[in-house]
Amino acid sequence: MATIAHHPATDAAPGARRLGAALMALAGLAFVGYAVIFFIRNFTGGFLELGIGPHEVDVSRAQVQSFSPDLFRYIAHLHIALSGFIASTGLATAALAWFGVRHGLWWAYVTAIVVPVLALIIALPAHYPYHFATIGHLGLIYLATAIFAVGALVALKPMLHARHT
Structure with a gap:
């Protein structure tokens, strides 16, 4: 098990x-919030994802x-499953940032970046x-990703500094 050593004199x-780390964790929790919205919309009159309406999809729930009915149930199951994956990605990112990056662990920093970036690289295009x-x-x-990127950049300099001391 890795130990976390703090050296205030060398940690600039x-x-x-x-x-x-807090900004990265906040962004991760924002992904969880988006997943909750996504999940709830599946069971409400909205049915389609947030921001998708008659201009994008010309049929209602x-x-x-x-x-x-089979297609409806299939789409509903995809909404439920995807909301779970979005929430788990957000939770993993938040935990990695809060419990790892905050303590200067490089493996947590890299993993906290790779997890949402991989999801976005696959989903956004x-x-x-x-x-x-x-x-x-x-x-x-986009907002959560921007907050995350700012947090990752803010944490990077002290992470690099601690690595070189």
């Missing part, structure tokens, strides 16, 4: 590292359900060719 900016990249749909994700 523990406050900056903690701030960066009731129309999908009447057209094909599919939004653009199908015109689902609306600000109403992806705005919260």
